[in-house]
Amino acid sequence: MTVQASDDPILEISGLETYFFTRDGVVRAVDGVDLTVGKGEILGLVGESGCGKSVTSMSVLRLIQNPGEIVGGSIRFRGESLLDLSEKEMRAIRGDRISMIFQQPVGSLNPVFTAGSQIAEVYEIHEHMTSKESKARADEMLEKVGIPDAERRAKAYPHELSGGMAQRVMIAMALAADPELLIADEPTTALDVTIQAQIIDLMREIRDDLGTSIIIITHDLGVVAEIADRVAVMYAGEIVEEADTKTLFADPKHPYTKGLIGSIPVAGLRREWLDVIPGRVPNLIDLPTGCRFAPRCRAREEAGLTICTEQRPELRTVEGEHTVRCFLYQEEAR
Amino acid sequence: MSDDLYDPPDRPLEPTNVQPLDGMEASDAIRDEVRMDPSGGSVGAVTSGGLWRTVGREVVRKKSAIIGMALLSVLLLLAVFAPIIAPYPPDQVLFDEGVSPRDPPCIHLFGCPEDQPQHILGIDGNGRDYFARIVYGSRVSLLAAFAAVLFAVVWGTLIGLVSGFFGGWTDNVLMRIMDVLLSFPSLLLAIAVVTVLGPGLINSILAIAIVTIPQYARIVRSSVLSIREQEYVSADQALGVSRWRLLIHRIFPNTLTPLIVIATLGIATAVLEIASLSFLGLGVQPPTPEWGSMLAAERNQVFTAPHLVFFAGLMIMWNVLGFNLLGDGLRDAIDPRLGR
Numbered sequence: 001m002t003v004q005a006s007d008d009p010i011l012e013i014s015g016l017e018t019y020f021f022t023r024d025g026v027v028r029a030v031d032g033v034d035l036t037v038g039k040g041e042i043l044g045l046v047g048e049s050g051c052g053k054s055v056t057s058m059s060v061l062r063l064i065q066n067p068g069e070i071v072g073g074s075i076r077f078r079g080e081s082l083l084d085l086s087e088k089e090m091r092a093i094r095g096d097r098i099s100m101i102f103q104q105p106v107g108s109l110n111p112v113f114t115a116g117s118q119i120a121e122v123y124e125i126h127e128h129m130t131s132k133e134s135k136a137r138a139d140e141m142l143e144k145v146g147i148p149d150a151e152r153r154a155k156a157y158p159h160e161l162s163g164g165m166a167q168r169v170m171i172a173m174a175l176a177a178d179p180e181l182l183i184a185d186e187p188t189t190a191l192d193v194t195i196q197a198q199i200i201d202l203m204r205e206i207r208d209d210l211g212t213s214i215i216i217i218t219h220d221l222g223v224v225a226e227i228a229d230r231v232a233v234m235y236a237g238e239i240v241e242e243a244d245t246k247t248l249f250a251d252p253k254h255p256y257t258k259g260l261i262g263s264i265p266v267a268g269l270r271r272e273w274l275d276v277i278p279g280r281v282p283n284l285i286d287l288p289t290g291c292r293f294a295p296r297c298r299a300r301e302e303a304g305l306t307i308c309t310e311q312r313p314e315l316r317t318v319e320g321e322h323t324v325r326c327f328l329y330q331e332e333a334r
Numbered sequence: 335m336s337d338d339l340y341d342p343p344d345r346p347l348e349p350t351n352v353q354p355l356d357g358m359e360a361s362d363a364i365r366d367e368v369r370m371d372p373s374g375g376s377v378g379a380v381t382s383g384g385l386w387r388t389v390g391r392e393v394v395r396k397k398s399a400i401i402g403m404a405l406l407s408v409l410l411l412l413a414v415f416a417p418i419i420a421p422y423p424p425d426q427v428l429f430d431e432g433v434s435p436r437d438p439p440c441i442h443l444f445g446c447p448e449d450q451p452q453h454i455l456g457i458d459g460n461g462r463d464y465f466a467r468i469v470y471g472s473r474v475s476l477l478a479a480f481a482a483v484l485f486a487v488v489w490g491t492l493i494g495l496v497s498g499f500f501g502g503w504t505d506n507v508l509m510r511i512m513d514v515l516l517s518f519p520s521l522l523l524a525i526a527v528v529t530v531l532g533p534g535l536i537n538s539i540l541a542i543a544i545v546t547i548p549q550y551a552r553i554v555r556s557s558v559l560s561i562r563e564q565e566y567v568s569a570d571q572a573l574g575v576s577r578w579r580l581l582i583h584r585i586f587p588n589t590l591t592p593l594i595v596i597a598t599l600g601i602a603t604a605v606l607e608i609a610s611l612s613f614l615g616l617g618v619q620p621p622t623p624e625w626g627s628m629l630a631a632e633r634n635q636v637f638t639a640p641h642l643v644f645f646a647g648l649m650i651m652w653n654v655l656g657f658n659l660l661g662d663g664l665r666d667a668i669d670p671r672l673g674r
Binding site for chain 2: 063092100104112126170173174
């Protein structure tokens, strides 16, 4: 069922730094992120709100707006450095080779145009089709994403669509030009649980049928467990742990990942208290020296580590492809 | 993206996401309206056919809009069929048909002696049929007002789009020019413009248009500023839509609804200002029939021949009232939060 990642990756992000220069100071939203996505791979990018996962994805499309700026690192898409492209070259890539779907399906559709015409526009921009051809293709695309009675729905305006339906339209738009990489930013957050499952199935089908690589950004571990081949956990602008999905859920290493998994209520399991992570995400302007998770970390206190508040841990391999950014797993720190 | 950054939640793994706030944007309002509409039955309907049809349906339910449209259709009929309706050409002097200057209205049906020629609104100071002049006056009034508003809307929209979308330096320069224009009382500025350009119909249209450009520029700019932050604009950018295409094809259509309301109300003001300029002798020149200049020509006879002042004034009021009522109705239809 799962398509294994081939050797040459579709997307390689290394040392990405995206900062926002606000009046209060520099917000280091993404601070040295390394990520790789293979062909036909689904990568889950997990973290709580404000950890920089959306900024990472917007950086890939180079849609970071003032006062934000990509200040360092590299993003290579099929070996080509995206940060060196002109705006025009970048525009040709957006929507055609890399596309994105957003959290608010209804809000992401222009209210004054019909669903069909918005999909058709992608064909007009990227494939230079006539409006008649593109309309026919749009109807096809709507059918492909599982919208019944596609021809009629194509004439519907966004406000006439349900959330799930609108998200399907968004996916149809994103897939219209047959992209190699699809970035889904919280694609299921605004939807009902049953619709969530349908959308997840749809995305998996897309990968299986078209071989599209997918980055799925979410704070919902359930979604990730369901769909992703590999998971990267982000905290305060950096990757803290990365492993294939099974390993990550079976054997989480980083205290933060453990906390995230522990805070999911399990049906049938009786517990007095839900394990929650105390405290809150650090202020990205005034980051703690040392490990960014240290102020909230119980494992550190239990292990009696002092280095955590003094030095920033590196991302190190613990086992096979499993990497973690934590001193608990570094012999010399103990 | 940005609320990710600036809104750290107090709990990890927030299960639900905050819905966007109710924006001030008109199209949002329409969307809400469709959802909340208790009688329209369009909730969940697949094909109810577009925002404009929704607005259209809503407009015909508004009493004020209906009255406004009725008033305006009378005027429009007068203007279009003027040669058929008017018994004489508007500038034909009728002294050889046995009339004298400022004859009061003579309607045979209401007991005016049959031997006198019938002039339902009387004769003006120069011996012309007043009814014919009133009828032809509707052409000038409507055309001039439409032309002035059209000109102002086109330029105002361009300026508003550019300054809202590109911001920064361009925005600053354009908006400061608009501020200067706005700092004069509009009629005074129009008078100044006409004084420079010279009196006449075209120049007074230009003057009124120039004076009202800032109004439209501001409306459009503020719409653009709010629409620019909408998620569908980011979505379009992520699809590789170019900046100009985004502005013209995606953002502009969303600014239309407030613009149409303001423009409709603006026509009412333009009608009044054309009449005012003509009244002052700066607008339409005689012998072209124009209500404002007709009013001015006979204003000293208000006690001896009141019909010559009354009907011209009535027509101006009729026209202004029509556009105001229609504009109010449109606004209520487009933004259900006002008028209900």
